[in-house]
Amino acid sequence: GDSVTQMEGPVTLSEEAFLTINCTYTATGYPSLFWYVQYPGEGLQLLLKATKADDKGSNKGFEATYRKETTSFHLEKGSVQVSDSAVYFCALSDPWAGGTSYGKLTFGQGTILTVHP
Amino acid sequence: DTEVTQTPKHLVMGMTNKKSLKCEQHMGHRAMYWYKQKAKKPPELMFVYSYEKLSINESVPSRFSPECPNSSLLNLHLHALQPEDSALYLCASSPRTSGDPDTQYFGPGTRLTVL
Numbered sequence: 677g678d679s680v681t682q683m684e685g686p687v688t689l690s691e692e693a694f695l696t697i698n699c700t701y702t703a704t705g706y707p708s709l710f711w712y713v714q715y716p717g718e719g720l721q722l723l724l725k726a727t728k729a730d731d732k733g734s735n736k737g738f739e740a741t742y743r744k745e746t747t748s749f750h751l752e753k754g755s756v757q758v759s760d761s762a763v764y765f766c767a768l769s770d771p772w773a774g775g776t777s778y779g780k781l782t783f784g785q786g787t788i789l790t791v792h793p
Numbered sequence: 794d795t796e797v798t799q800t801p802k803h804l805v806m807g808m809t810n811k812k813s814l815k816c817e818q819h820m821g822h823r824a825m826y827w828y829k830q831k832a833k834k835p836p837e838l839m840f841v842y843s844y845e846k847l848s849i850n851e852s853v854p855s856r857f858s859p860e861c862p863n864s865s866l867l868n869l870h871l872h873a874l875q876p877e878d879s880a881l882y883l884c885a886s887s888p889r890t891s892g893d894p895d896t897q898y899f900g901p902g903t904r905l906t907v908l
Contacts, residue, residue: 708894719799719883720836720899727894765835769895779824779887779895780849783835 678703682766682784689791695753697787699740699766702747707768709733709742709749710781714763723751723764756791763788796820797900799884805906808874814903816867816884823889825867826897827859830881842867843889874907881905
């Protein structure tokens with residue numbers, strides 16, 4: 677079945693540091709890829725997405741590129757802020773799956789990011 | 794607007810109580826979801842409604858009973874819960890537009906504590 681593997685956390689950075697959170701996936705089809713962010717005490721927010729190879733999703737200074745050859749979707753930000761402290765989830769869905777698999781999200785385990793001033 | 798609302802924000806209930814969680818979206822989405830999330834874990838899918846019909850039940854115990862009264866509303870009825878059911882319950886919705894990859898949008902969640 678489909679799976680998503682995220683880098684082990686937690687990740688602790690100083691403000692203005694460069695951020696990379698690795699995400700690799702295994703899928704039988706041609707999945708759509710997502711990054712969701714969860715701030716403390718809140719629900720998940722869609723951060724960015726990509727639906728085909730070489731697509732780059734971007735939002736709020738975060739970027740991720742759909743790399744089919746390496747089955748990866750790494751999240752990057754050039755200069756993190758204290759307000760970026762949150763849990764980040766990489767996820768995939770197979771838009772071509774039929775039956776009960778259609779629309780189901782497969783999540784990675786999540787990466788806790790803490791940014792210090 | 795990509796807003797999904799959930800009420801209540803917090804809920805404390807005893808094991809013999811009956812309570813309901815409510816979720817609402819006005820984006821015209823045709824699929825709605827219930828997830829359960831334990832601390833420091835990813836969300837676990839419980840139920841999916843597609844075009845107001847239950848399409849997925851991930852072998853959830855019968856003490857959880859979903860209901861979709863219309864395309865904008867989703868309820869989760871709770872009865873005789875156990876302390877291990879304490880968690881954050883998340884609702885999500887997605888467009889289910891034919892030909893477009895589907896994207897789920899989540900609500901803020903209901904923090905449930907079972908005593």
